[in-house]
Amino acid sequence: MKIYRAKHGGFCFGVKRAIKMALEAANEAEAVYSLGPLIHNRLAVEDLKKRGIRPTEKIDGTRKNEAIIIRSHGVAPDVLKKLKSKNCEVIDATCPRVRRAQRYVQKLIDEGYYVVIVGEKDHPEVRGLLGYAGRHATIYNDRHKIGKRKIGVVPQTTLNQERFNDAVADLMPNVIEMKIYNTICRETAVRINEATKLAKKADVMIVVGGKNSANTTRLYQLCKKLRRSHHIESGNELKRSWFKGAKSVGITAGASTPKQQVDEVVKSIRRMYPKKKKRYSR
Ligand code: SF4
Incomplete structure (x- = not known):
């Protein structure tokens, strides 16, 4: 099975920046809350929780040594006003x-x-x-x-x-x-162009990312129009039947998908279709 992996699949600049800011805050503060999930990726949000970054929908103010982070999507001015009125320690990770x-x-x-x-x-x-x-x-x-x-x-x-x-x-x-x-954003255009090229080249397309991620879902819908495609969150969801008759697979990912999730999918496909060892005749 030939694997074509998109060069630009995975975290975009704005998401990388927001995660970096959140992790830095988590190192300093006792508790860090993100106003809504930091990224639209269930597994990554679970991982962030373990590192002390918990999503919240409420604006109740922050206590000493706590901070609230605005994710890359940004918020309306009235939300900022409310955060200010509650004296919250705010880290604004709105993508520039x-x-x-x-x-x-x-x-x-x-x-x-x-x-x-x-x-x-x-x-x-x-x-x-x-x-x-x-x-x-x-x-x-x-x-x-x-x-x-x-x-x-x-x-x-x-x-x-x-x-x-x-x-x-x-x-x-x-x-x-x-x-x-x-x-x-050009990050979006790059991902769309690359996914289009891969879908024209590969026999099957796998799109990795949160089922609640709008940009991943759009990539999947685009691929589906061109090629047999599947949208998964992790390698455990892969099915052998998807690759029937296929000689190649294209893998891409949304802007909110961590690189490790894509690596894990590539590894799972490699396990399903191990490279054949070369035989040398004497
Ligand atoms: S505008 Fe959106 S897609 Fe572009 S870098 Fe920022 S968060 Fe990512």
Whole structure:
């Protein structure tokens, strides 16, 4: 079995940075809480818990030697305000690229645009972006026309570029003025391009990452359109029947998947299909 492994599968810059900040805080503080799971990966969150970083949904204030960490997705300004009012010790690990998208939303509002955010309505990053626009914003939905003539459009950083282009083309005929900030992160584009190439080359695709990770699920859906594909969280889920008739497998991972999880999947496939030893004739 030939294994093609994506070079850029796994943690993106923003997630690596947030985890580093959380681990450093955990070394110093008695307790570190992340506002929501630090990353969308069940196994990695379990591992972080063992290292003293526990997810919480409540903002109750922090005690001495405790800290609360804002994950890479960022939060709305009212959440920051609430944390401040409760005198929490805050470590802000919002990815700088998400922060830039938040600033663009704020700028559009200041300039009098109605903001349209293209992304998943329940995603924490999108909820955070919406918070910067208040009531003067909506999430793009291709079934509803937007009755505003001057709009500003901002995508979720992990959106597929094609989806964003389609949304812009759909919005265009009904507005007089449109200002676009393309905040799609290049880490996303790199992962999508690489996964597309692998799915065209390999007989089977394995996408590794949390089932609750939006960007991993999108990678899987993309691969599924091109090739027989499976989305798994760990090597234990692999089934021999998936590889029937296959000579090669492509492996990629979402931006919230630790490298060790991908390594473990590669090892599991190697165990299923060990390399044949060369025979030498005398
Ligand atoms: S995908 Fe890009 S914008 Fe989102 S957290 Fe990662 S590096 Fe930041």
